[in-house]
Amino acid sequence: MLDLRGVGPELARRLGALDIRTPRDLAATYPRDYKDWRRPAPIAEIVRGALARYGRPQEPESSEEITVARIVRVNEFRARIPIVSADVEDATGKLKATWFGRHRFAGRLHPGDRIFIYGRAQAKRTRGAVGVELNVLQHRSLAEDEEYEGAIVPVYRATKDLSSRTIATIVERNLGALETFVRDVLPPALLKKHRFGPLRQAWRELHRPTTPEGAAAARERVVYEEFFGIALAAALKRARRIAEGGALRLEAPPGLLDEFEREVGLRLTGAQRRVIEQLWNDMARPAAMNRLLQGDVGSGKTLVAAAAIVLAARNGVQSALMAPTEILAAQHAHKLAPLLLPFGIRVDALFGSLGARDRERTRARLASGECDLAIGTHALIVEGVEFANLGLAVIDEQHRFGVAQRAALRSKSRAPHTLHMTATPIPRTLAQTKYADLDLSVIDEMPPGRTPVETYVLRESRKSLAYDFVRKHVARGRQAFVVAPAIDESEAALTSAIAELDVLRRDVFPDLRVALVHGRMPWREKEAVMERFVRGEVDVLTATTVVEVGVDIPNASVMVILDAHRYGLAQLHQLRGRVGRGAARSYCLVISPDEQGDVERLQVLAETNDGFKIAEEDLRLRGEGEFAGTLQAGGSGGLLGSVVGDFALYMRAKADADALVGADPNLARPEHRALREILDEEATARAMLVSS
Ligand code: ADP
Ligand code: MG
8 A cells, every 4th residue: 555655554553443454455546436526606696596595494505605705704703612604795796614533724714815615505494584604614715726626536435544545546546556456357349339438538537527427427337347357156056066067867757747737736827937937947858957936925925846855856855954943844844744644755854953962863864865844953064964865955944044055055065956945035136146156936926715914004103003903803813913122221222022922911811821932042943832822822922033934824814013114014914924824814003103204104014015026125214235245346335336236237237248158168269368367366256145
């Protein structure tokens, strides 16, 4: 860093706080925005604009302005925050400029001086009259004969002790040196196709734009290149998997799908049929399947997984199904064992909490091949668990596992077919990047006979209405969930599940059977409570979000969610999927504190049951930064591009990358050499973007 002009140890330290540690980092740090300071506004125009906004609450109070003016008079106030103000004028009018907390400027501002000012203009009423004030954020003195030279000013991500202006200055002074880190790697064919100029030219334009249009075009050029790198890494990874082969070809005998449908005794939905065919096609190929199955809660993913398991068993290989919690794994075992019985599939469970003896017995059966399907938790991937011939790995609620855990399951065999499942719909935009090396399947159709969960958003002060509602349903023989975020009082501001249990038992439902289940309970206890709930021996189950995933209790028809402001919309949608699993009409009552203006966001839940829509909305509201790991590649500040905002551009880059890898899977051609080199350099960073 110290090689750069104008960067001393202190500045280097401050840049370090922004993760800018090398000149290369700085070269990859792009402006996030621009200010168009080409044309100073006449004062009369600024005043007119501010007055027009005055007293109209629907408009922003102030606007950013630049102007060139002459100082008429300087005043200084020694308030708690020192204020300097100056009357300034130009040929068109007059206004008051104020500097907050900048008393040291007082001595430097003189009547008669010409200055350039950037600030926020706002009309204010003082002593009965409405006047316009310009709150100065930046200014610069101009010499008497100095022409103001306007420019488009880049805005960099800044910190408290490192301003965007300082970064701009450093970049400006070192443009030549920084530029050497910018390298054209796109093959000529793509440059020609998109009529791209040299990358360096775009890079310069981004830091020192000539026009807003120029900056926009340069941004597109650079973002395309970022996206192309990601898409290329994913395409290569896929190509490698396909070229490696090594997977067993599991072929479906004719009529298997009809037989499957007959034996499970359910009519498959169109979506289930389509997805099963996709899976079976994948599994018939010598390249290992790597597919992500997305489907809302209750859409019937388990049945689809069962079809893949049946195909594996027909071909004489084993399957493993891994779920994130014991409750969920146990439920899968309960449901799948009878379903798969007609196919002669022998099912074993493997949990951490099994006794040593049982565990040993199961392990022996897996290793000998006596067991056809192992259902379990992380216990499946520990060392010492061996399979005779694992051909299919199914990972339920895949996002709850880390990359290493998913890889560990697959490493139990050479190139097993892998099915990742999730009930959390991933917006298309993210799925394309985060899971770029997976094939995607979606179940977008619910099994028949299910009525959507009716959802209502209530203020905390009306919580008793929700409990009255619960009571009414329990009286009709139904059951209810009450979900609270925290287990005990450790998070002071929140309702705790344990405290709420007390209140419910003592005051609200003294005559009902109320129980509690939470994440820190020993598994056996949890399981026992859940079983009582399933058997109908509990009316109201107070719970933390351990009930979030998978649990299937058709008689539960009301869910009350406390402190709903704490959750993302997608998570709330998942939670409410715990009810409405039977034929009865079901309800979700979402409760949010009186003060926090969260109701509008939560209202989305009341309006739609479409998990993908909800996920898109979540993404829009919370920003993609929330989706950790998606945007870690690229320069220190993450990517310049946004997979959401620039989705069309991403898809273009992806199509190009796929085509390129299709034609030259090893990047062996001379014009692809540069691509190969950057991929080697950045392999680790890029790899983070790909999930498995
Ligand atoms: P998911 O895992 O996607 O949340 P499940 O596979 O657990 O959903 O299915 C939810 C419920 O719907 C289960 O009780 C299952 O038996 C039932 N189901 C699944 N597919 C069908 C179908 N085609 N017709 C009727 N019921 C179905
Ligand atoms: Mg499921």
